[in-house]
Amino acid sequence: xxxxxxxxxxxxxxxxxxxxxxxxxxxxxxxxxxxxxxxxxxxxxxxxxxxxxxxxxxxxxxxxxxxxxxxxxxxxxxxxxxxxxxxxxxxxxxxxxxxxxxxxxxxxxxxxx
Numbered sequence: 020x021x022x023x024x025x026x027x028x029x030x031x032x033x034x035x036x037x038x039x040x041x042x043x044x045x046x047x048x049x050x051x052x053x054x055x056x057x058x059x060x061x062x063x064x065x066x067x068x069x070x071x072x073x074x075x076x077x078x079x080x081x082x083x084x085x086x087x088x089x090x091x092x093x094x095x096x097x098x099x100x101x102x103x104x105x106x107x108x109x110x111x112x113x114x115x116x117x118x119x120x121x122x123x124x125x126x127x128x129x130x131x132x
Contacts, residue, residue: 020115021047027124028052033131035105049076053105058131063107065130071123074108 021037028036035053039045054062059075066073079099081091093100109123 020111020117020120021050023117023120024050024052024109024111024124027120028127031128031131033058034127047111049074050109050111051076051106052109052127053102054107054131055105057104059105059107062127062130066107066123066126069126071126072110075103075106076108077103077106079103 025036025039028034033055035055037051063073063075077099079096080086081089081095082093109127110119
């Protein structure tokens with residue numbers, strides 16, 4: 020499934036696909052696409068409206084309320100914050116079919132179009 024996403028999204032403007040290093044075989048529990056140009060929220064909402072169960076994961080840990088009194092401030096980890104601003108997890112689960120992936124990709128590219 021992740022390979023199908025990689026292939027289908029590789030040349031889509033406005034999307035950055037996950038980097039995969041040669042010789043590394045990751046265990047995919049999310050497919051974290053990056054939605055560029057400040058459009059993540061828009062794309063999230065439109066995907067949900069069209070019945071695609073996207074999520075946003077990987078909030079910078081020091082933004083969690085449990086750390087509110089620990090002295091952490093936004094801006095301390097700009098790379099983590101930039102990733103979070105763009106990250107959109109596309110559906111990825113054992114029963115996902117090729118047709119499901121194709122629908123997700125078609126919907127995403129239509130929204131970005």
